[in-house]
Amino acid sequence: xxxxxxxxxxxxxxxxxxxxxxxxxxxxxxxxxxxxxxxxxxxxxxxxxxxxxxxxxxxxxxxxxxxxxxxxxxxxxxxxxxxxxxxxxxxxxxxxxxxxxxxxxxxxxxxxxxxxxxxxxxxxxxxxxxxxxxxxxxxxxxxxxxxxxxxxxxxxx
Amino acid sequence: xxxxxxxxxxxxxxxxxxxxxxxxxxxxxxxxxxxxxxxxxxxxxxxxxxxxxxxxxxxxxxxxxxxxxxxxxxxxxxxxxxxxxxxxxxxxxxxxxxxxxxxxxxxxxxxxxxxxxxxxxxxxxxxxxxxxxxxxxxxxxxxxxxxxxxxxxxxxxxxxxxxxxxxxxxxxxxxxxxxxxxxxxxxxxxxxxxxxxxxxxxxxxxxxxxxxxxxxxxxxxxxxxxxxxxxxxxxxxxxxxxxxxxxxxxxxxxxxxxxxxxxxxxxxxxxxxxxxxxxxxxxxxxxxxxxxxxxxxxxxxxxxxxxxxxxxxxxxxxxxxxxxxxxxxxxxxxxxxxxxxxxxxxxxxxxxxxxxxxxxxxxxxxxxxxxxxxxxxxxxxxxxxxxxxxxxxxxxxxxxxxxxxxxxxxxxxxxxxxxxxxxxxxxxxxxxxxxxxxxxxxxxxxxxxxxxxxxxxxxxxxxxxxxxxxxxxxxxxxxxxxxxxxxxxxxxxxxxxxx
Numbered sequence: 114x115x116x117x118x119x120x121x122x123x124x125x126x127x128x129x130x131x132x133x134x135x136x137x138x139x140x141x142x143x144x145x146x147x148x149x150x151x152x153x154x155x156x157x158x159x160x161x162x163x164x165x166x167x168x169x170x171x172x173x174x175x176x177x178x179x180x181x182x183x184x185x186x187x188x189x190x191x192x193x194x195x196x197x198x199x200x201x202x203x204x205x206x207x208x209x210x211x212x213x214x215x216x217x218x219x220x221x222x223x224x225x226x227x228x229x230x231x232x233x234x235x236x237x238x239x240x241x242x243x244x245x246x247x248x249x250x251x252x253x254x255x256x257x258x259x260x261x262x263x264x265x266x267x268x269x270x
Numbered sequence: 271x272x273x274x275x276x277x278x279x280x281x282x283x284x285x286x287x288x289x290x291x292x293x294x295x296x297x298x299x300x301x302x303x304x305x306x307x308x309x310x311x312x313x314x315x316x317x318x319x320x321x322x323x324x325x326x327x328x329x330x331x332x333x334x335x336x337x338x339x340x341x342x343x344x345x346x347x348x349x350x351x352x353x354x355x356x357x358x359x360x361x362x363x364x365x366x367x368x369x370x371x372x373x374x375x376x377x378x379x380x381x382x383x384x385x386x387x388x389x390x391x392x393x394x395x396x397x398x399x400x401x402x403x404x405x406x407x408x409x410x411x412x413x414x415x416x417x418x419x420x421x422x423x424x425x426x427x428x429x430x431x432x433x434x435x436x437x438x439x440x441x442x443x444x445x446x447x448x449x450x451x452x453x454x455x456x457x458x459x460x461x462x463x464x465x466x467x468x469x470x471x472x473x474x475x476x477x478x479x480x481x482x483x484x485x486x487x488x489x490x491x492x493x494x495x496x497x498x499x500x501x502x503x504x505x506x507x508x509x510x511x512x513x514x515x516x517x518x519x520x521x522x523x524x525x526x527x528x529x530x531x532x533x534x535x536x537x538x539x540x541x542x543x544x545x546x547x548x549x550x551x552x553x554x555x556x557x558x559x560x561x562x563x564x565x566x567x568x569x570x571x572x573x574x575x576x577x578x579x580x581x582x583x584x585x586x587x588x589x590x591x592x593x594x595x596x597x598x599x600x601x602x603x604x605x606x607x608x609x610x611x612x613x614x615x616x617x618x619x620x621x622x623x624x625x626x627x628x629x630x631x632x633x634x635x636x637x638x639x640x641x642x643x644x645x646x647x648x649x650x651x652x653x654x655x656x657x658x659x660x661x662x663x664x665x666x667x668x669x670x671x672x673x674x675x676x677x678x679x680x681x682x683x684x685x686x687x688x689x690x691x692x693x694x695x696x697x698x699x700x701x702x703x704x705x706x707x708x709x710x711x712x713x714x715x716x717x718x719x720x721x722x723x724x725x726x727x728x729x730x731x732x733x734x735x736x737x738x739x740x741x742x743x744x745x746x747x748x749x750x751x752x753x754x755x756x757x758x759x760x761x762x763x764x765x766x767x768x769x
Contacts (some may be wrong), residue, residue: 129700133441140448143463150458157455159725160718161462164447171444174437185434185701194493195695198667202486202688205671210681215672222671223664229493230660238664245668253320253676 126179130172137168194229201225219246273399280627284635289332292325293632296333297639300340305347305651306662308488310360311582312598312708314341316480317666319606320673327610328625332632334606338599339391339636342582343644346383346575347651351376351504359542359578362550366563366570368504373566377510380648382520382568383575385512388641389521390528390576394583395633397532398590402619402630405591409616415724415735417592419744421717424538424594426748429706436755438702445693446710449474450718457722469682476605476712478674480598482687483704485670487694489663494695496659510645512568520572523553527576535584538596542581549573583633590614590626593716598705601712 144161155162178184205218223242224235232238283289299321303314318337322330349360350367363383370379412420429443430436452463453473464470512520530545530552553569554560563570586603588594593615595601607614612622619626644651657665674687697704728734736742 125700136445136448140451140463147455147460147462148458155725155730156722157458157460157462159721160447160714161451164444164451167440167444168448171437171441175441178435178437183435187699188495190699191494191496194496195490198490198493199688199692202667202671202684202691206681206684206688209675209684215675219668219672223668226489226493226664226667227660230496230663232658232660238660241661242664242668245665246672249669249672253672 121182123179123182123184126184127176130176130179133168133172133175137165137172140165140168197225197229198222216243216246216250219243219249273403276403276623276627277399277631279624280629280631281634283328283624283628284332284631289329289628289632290635292329292333293336293636294639296336297340297636297643298336300337301344301347301640301644301647301651302340302654303337304341304344305654306344306657306666307348307352307655308492308663309341309666310345310484310599311338311341312480312602312705313484313488314344315599315602315606316477316484317669317673319477319602319609320676322606323609323677327612328628330610331606331612331625331629334603335629335632336636336639338582338603339579339633339640341599342579343384343387343640344651346387346578347380347648348655350379350383350571351652351655353504359546359581361543362546362574363571363578365550365574366567367575369564370566370568370571371504375566375568376504377648378512378516378568379566379571381510381512381645382516382572384641384644386520386524386527386572386576387579388637389524390531390578390580391583391637392634393525393528394532394535394580395630395637397536398583398587398633399630401536401587402591402626405587406616406619409592412616412740413724413738414720414727415738416740416744418717418720418724419735419738419741419748420538420592420594421713421720423744423748423751424588424596424713425706425710425717426751427538428596428709429703430752430755434701434703436752438700439706442697442702442704442706443710446707447714449479449707450711450714457719467682469678469680469686473715474686474711475674475677475683476601476708477677478683478687479690479711480602480605480708481670481674482690483694483697483707484598485666486687486691487698487704489667490691490695491698492659492663494699510648516568519557519559519568522556523549523569523573524576526552526556527573527578528580531577531580531582532584535581535596536587537584538588538592538594542578542585542597545577545581546574549577586633590618590629591616593618595709595713598708601705601708604712 140161144158144165147157149156149158201222205222208218209215220239220242223245224238227238228235299318300314303309303317304311315337322333325333345360346363349364350371353364353368367379370376425443429439452470454461454471461471527549530549534545535542550570550573553573554563557563557567557569559567585597585600588596589600589603593613595604604614612618671684671687674683694704724734725732735745
């Protein structure tokens with residue numbers, strides 16, 4: 114097959130294909146544990162079989178695209194802001210898990226995101242985030258009576 | 271004219287003061303959130319869904335109608351003033367609209383978009399009123415295999431037919447279908463893909479998925495490439511009002527745009543991009559002022575914007591009469607219905623006629639409210655656009671996480687939000703479309719239950735899908751829609767080789 118010289122194998126594209134293959138395998142494995150209740154049809158297994166089969170085909174399709182270098186061009190990537198935002202989300206999850214309430218975590222998320230977008234005023238943004246969290250808390254919890262996970266700070270209100 | 275009698279009944283529901291208030295709140299919130307850069311109508315609906323949790327069904331669905339149309343209006347304002355369309359359907363509007371704003375004609379551009387949306391929305395909602403009862407009559411005769419085939423058509427058109435790459439579109443769709451499998455299977459009581467995690471037993475929340483993919487994914491994506499481009503807001507200078515000349519140049523594009531938008535939206539063909547770009551191309555060809563195109567031609571805003579709104583109302587036709595969402599926004603609307611155990615489809619018109627016709631009547635009212643509110647309030651919306659980008663995205667993330675934990679106060683829900691955020695980021699980076707994931711996840715379980723019903727009627731014989739003439743026809747259409755893009759791409763490659 115004649116491939117033009119500027120088309121290179123796209124490693125990221127191959128990784129995507131492998132991930133799809135793994136997903137297909139997980140769906141298949143999960144399906145194999147299901148029990149069929151009706152003797153006439155496959156019941157709960159039908160859809161997982163279709164999904165797993167098609168994911169396998171799509172893994173092949175994506176792999177072919179990657180080998181041909183068919184993926185769209187990508188810009189350079191700045192990892193720092195991504196790590197900052199994901200880190201803040203992780204902190205929020207941990208804080209809620211261990212009963213710290215969401216307000217500190219939310220303020221932290223606000224400040225970290227705003228830093229990720231290039232602002233250099235962490236303390237100010239932390240306070241702004243806390244105020245926003247408070248307003249949303251009052252709006253959600255008091256006005257709409259939705260329950261938000263409470264920590265020591267939230268119990269003051 | 272039975273439809274108009276029903277509509278009149280609906281109007282009685284919609285003009286109750288409380289419902290008018292809900293419509294007003296919906297319109298204002300929808301516009302305010304939709305106007306924020308990077309937030310399209312689907313995310314607007316997803317973010318505002320928690321707010322409607324505690325309302326009664328009628329009120330909340332009427333508020334929804336307002337949010338839906340408000341989000342659409344908001345999106346066009348952003349497209350015109352900063353040239354960052356929140357969704358692909360506003361791209362055509364952004365082309366000429368942003369040029370008009372740069373040339374100091376932002377006011378008339380916003381005005382023709384607003385009035386055009388009103389005209390298109392009203393005509394298309396009228397189309398919905400007239401068409402819905404007929405479709406309901408047809409849909410009643412559908413068997414489960416026909417429904418399944420219809421959903422297959424929607425899956426294929428949404429993911430493969432109109433995207434850049436059928437393989438990437440289908441990949442997105444099947445990721446959505448896989449996510450739709452998670453949870454306890456209602457028919458057999460067995461859990462699938464839950465891995466013993468209790469939070470996964472009752473299915474993945476579609477709002478968590480949508481907010482993760484759209485809000486968190488977008489924030490990560492924009493943050494990662496902030497060093498590449500900066501957005502610039504065009505101030506609205508000069509008069510807001512359209513001149514007589516502007517009116518003369520706008521009214522035909524409005525009507526033509528509606529003619530493109532409504533039928534394409536009403537077919538389960540998915541996506542408002544096609545009619546908006548068709549309308550743009552048509553106006554460009556028909557205009558008496560070809561010299562203006564590329565410098566800010568008002569026809570190039572009026573037509574696509576009307577097409578966009580008409581197709582949005584058009585997607586409500588399959589959504590309400592068949593329960594078939596063909597866009598991410600329609601999928602979010604369906605999620606909103608489902609939270610009250612309301613299942614759109616032919617039965618809804620019989621069982622909950624008040625609700626459906628109340629909703630349709632509210633669409634007229636929301637549209638009129640937007641026309642009255644939007645132009646006078648344009649100054650306020652522009653102020654929202656001047657929120658500095660760091661605070662804007664920080665605020666979006668805070669609201670996204672709080673909405674998610676308000677719906678389901680558990681750290682696992684937030685973990686899912688984060689994982690979907692990373693998925694959304696990767697999909698943007700590698701150019702996978704996002705809407706098929708959401709449509710796949712919400713429509714997948716419905717398609718599955720129809721398929722299983724068909725199979726259990728036929729005692730497990732899959733040939734039942736080809737024995738019903740309706741289903742056989744629909745599956746043939748789906749096959750053509752699936753194969754066509756490969757064939758056309760092959761033709762394109764052929765041409766490229768010849769060159």
